[in-house]
Amino acid sequence: MDETLHFDAIVVGSGITGGWAAKELTEAGLKVLLLERGRKIEHQVDYETELKAPWDMPFRGEGDADLYAREYAVQSLNRHFTEFTQGHFVNDAQNPYQTGADTAFTWFRSYQLGGRSLTWGRQCYRWSDYDFGANKRDGHGTDWPIRYADLAPWYDKVEDFIGVAGAAEGLPQLPDGRFLPPFALNVVEQAARERIMANWPERRLTIGRTANLTAEKEGHGPCQSRSICARGCSYGAYFSTQSSTLPAAQATGNLTLVTDAAVEHVDYDPATRRITGVRWVDSKTKARHQATARLVFLNAGAFNSVHLLLNSASEAMPNGLANSSGVLGTHIMDHANTLSAAAIMPGFEAWTTFGNRPTGVVIPRYRNMETMDGIGHTRGFSFQGGALQSTWTAGKRAAGIGKDYKNSLEKPGPWRMVLVAFADCVPRATNRLTLDRTRVDSNGIPQLRIDFAFGAEENAALAQAKADATEMLTKAGGHVMFGFDRPGPGGTAIHEMGGARMGHDPATSVLNKWSQAHDVANLFVTDGAQMASSACQNPSLTYMALTARAAAHAVALLKSGAL
Amino acid sequence: MSGWNRRAFLGAATLVALQAAVAGGGAVLGKLDPRDAPSPRRRKLMREVAEHVIPTTGTPGAGVVGAGDFVLVALAHGLSGTRKPPAADPSFAPHLRPDGSLDHAAWLEVRLGAKWLALPPARRHEALAALDAAAYKGEPAAAPWRAIKGLILTGYYTSEIGGSKELNYELVPGRFDPKVPVTPETRAYSSDWTAVDFG
Ligand SMILES: Cc1cc2nc3c(=O)[nH]c(=O)nc-3n(C[C@H](O)[C@H](O)[C@H](O)COP(=O)(O)OP(=O)(O)OC[C@H]3O[C@@H](n4cnc5c(N)ncnc54)[C@H](O)[C@@H]3O)c2cc1C
């Protein structure tokens, strides 16, 4: 590649947030270089397993356990990882990271064009001022420099573009968005909604808000209710970089996309106190390249953006780029996540469903709002889950062989309902990312090291979540079989975030309220790294809104000559 | 067309699909590490065992669709945790691989006895039913059977016949209908991925 390439902006990473940055910046007229470390996956053309049946697959969709143990030891722990989707997750053996002695952290990653926009669960929830005000209220972490009103118009913009199916509920803790028609609750969920509300008016079981197009939209969709989204969807019926933001960015004629480009360094000029550009390694040839730009957006996924900042230390910034505060890498979070209760739901045997709804249900947070009614914790938890029927796989747990046994498996099985808790994770300085000084990756870059543990607050929240879930499912008519009150390892929720938090004070935060580095005016970090607290909602909608907002600000600064 | 008619109609069309399915199993078997490559006798045993678990009824059974070969491939690759060291039981000792895992197929062959294949079908069925009952009652020495039976189910319900003739298969439902009455014709969908996952 030409050594003298120059752009208005460089975006690092093509996942959920990088796609948005590229779209917004190109649409504003900027010449943008989008760098993606992974391979190119072309919409429709490269969704290799989309139409495959289990019998078309060598291991029938379950995958080669032997291979997974050797090369996908972390990724294969995730339920969305199957033989159909394995090509959309990283090979752990080729992409190692380190964890501290007391840390269990499963880091689920997708290094490819589109990043985890291809594999995500599409749940989209707005944050409220209970969330943006959380740090200020209970003193954990540092206060957010923004509130809901700052982000509301950007949520509108993002939802209008990506399409989010959902039901308006008028809840202050989970503001309604601009929704496409919702998917329906099944019979059991509908009954559970009514019975739970009859007992606890403030607890609202509602359909998941999901970036699947329930109505046709500019040549996309509508969704066919297949629920195989993570294989890639040729209908373009869920939001991914490939289906949505990338075509929009390309349509401007202002985008240069380079895949297999792992950015290793962001270059800083102490004389101008500006970023001058980035350097990258071609993942295939290992050749080194560079480009310059007037501004840089980091969208490599929270931990990878922090990794890049740490690795971009220079003589002028020996502790990492934009790290005069010393907090870079600290206060990382992931929702504390566990199956709180699973119940058999008798009384609905006369009913089944048709089609595969690509979302479950949600019970938004209801604790620690106006009244501090959390036991041992000051924040919120919410539930996701749903009612489902068992099928032939239940036969594995049942005694029997022969004709009657076979016949017993031919009908949809008993109804069950599960509630999975996501609890707010308090930001702690000891939960942090650092560079491992002894081990390097295949490009010679120090590996990322993760130190992480949940604490008393998360454990208390999940204990209460288990008790609440058990009570709710019981009142809904269920017989609770089991539930857990301890979180899975960090990373289980796949909502890892923080490490370059936003804040008022340059002495205690990395970014200002525009997702812009306090130390370096032309550097923006608009993925999960910027989060100062975690709330308990799935975060990506908020990342997208923050990205669009930051892009507008960056463009305004550029046009005014301030950059 | 009513459900039953449709099934009967599909039953007649299965023979063609069958050949393809079995050929598929064979192709993967051919790629196994020689140490895990099964003898013809073992393939026959697993086929018969599978057929006893899920027999041919209105639709072909698990042995007929090649679930036996799938189980052997699956065991060689450690599906369902079968490459993890088993709980200690003296009867497993002769069948442990160098890595400490249990060679489930070898164990089954010995557990059922050298003569099992030669027994009349009713006696075979009895012996297998006894093993199944012991395993599901929690007898440690019978425990490996649960993984084998589980893999037979996987081999069957993810085969074209098990998945789309015995059960229904619809890759593109086109809509979500939240409330459908269950009738005598109702069949589960093998393409209900959530049910398969959490079943
Ligand atoms: C199975 C699953 C289900 C999920 N469900 C939900 C959900 O329902 N709702 C929700 O809100 N969130 C969900 N998430 C999380 C969601 O996917 C992430 O929050 C989101 O993708 C983050 O966007 P991002 O742009 O920051 O990172 P990513 O989408 O991960 O994209 C980062 C991109 O940067 C690239 N990259 C990394 N390092 C470099 C480098 N040095 N140089 C160049 N490129 C680089 C990566 O290859 C990748 O393509 C889910 C995730 C998974 C895996």
Ligand code: SF4
């Ligand atoms: S459920 Fe909808 S969005 Fe998902 S793959 Fe199917 S059609 Fe596409």
